[in-house]
Amino acid sequence: MPAKKTSKEELTVKAMQLFRKKGYFNTSIKDLSEACNIPKSHFYYYFKGGKVDLMVEVLEAVRGYFTERVFPIATNVDLSNEEKWSKIAEKLQRIFLSQKGGCIMGLTTLEISNAPEKDVFLPIIQSYFSEMINCIEGIYTGQPNSRELATRAVQDIQGGLMLMQLYGDSSYFLSALERSHPNKQGI
Numbered sequence: 001m002p003a004k005k006t007s008k009e010e011l012t013v014k015a016m017q018l019f020r021k022k023g024y025f026n027t028s029i030k031d032l033s034e035a036c037n038i039p040k041s042h043f044y045y046y047f048k049g050g051k052v053d054l055m056v057e058v059l060e061a062v063r064g065y066f067t068e069r070v071f072p073i074a075t076n077v078d079l080s081n082e083e084k085w086s087k088i089a090e091k092l093q094r095i096f097l098s099q100k101g102g103c104i105m106g107l108t109t110l111e112i113s114n115a116p117e118k119d120v121f122l123p124i125i126q127s128y129f130s131e132m133i134n135c136i137e138g139i140y141t142g143q144p145n146s147r148e149l150a151t152r153a154v155q156d157i158q159g160g161l162m163l164m165q166l167y168g169d170s171s172y173f174l175s176a177l178e179r180s181h182p183n184k185q186g187i
Helices: 008-022 029-036 040-046 051-069 071-075 081-097 104-112 118-139 146-167 171-179
Strands: none
Touching: 008 029, 008 040, 008 051, 008 104, 029 040, 029 051, 040 051, 051 071, 051 104, 051 118, 071 081, 071 118, 081 118, 081 146, 081 171, 104 118, 104 146, 118 146, 146 171
16 A cells, blocks of 8 residues: 555544444444555554544544534524524535435444443533534524423434434435424424
């Protein structure tokens, strides 16, 4: 395998794609090195703790993307709640319908729930889902039970993503987004 100059960010993106398709435990460093066309040792240059450190980087990158590009839509004072939801739903569709594997945060949670790595990964995943609930709660502002509604919306969306993967049918995810629309919440 020829040595190829690559960046930590490129490795993170390629690893994210592979983890999303194969899962954390079914993805080996060998799989990753082949997908990135680099020697296995190259991963340890960037990720001293191996696959655990790489997965932390992947989860942080996903959380960072949503924190910077998706969740702030909910606080845009120039948009109505309906416009906020439409923009967020559009981004979620673009993200989750354009790639195989669904939500890496949800998939990783299920996969590592009883593994030793959970103590490293779960705080990042919990932060992501807390931020998502806060984001949606901001759109549902004005309802006395906005937190509960936002939590239900996130649960519904994640369930829709899981069923979409299980049955290969995006209507589960799209229906969850539709049910979570502010107009459907009586807001």
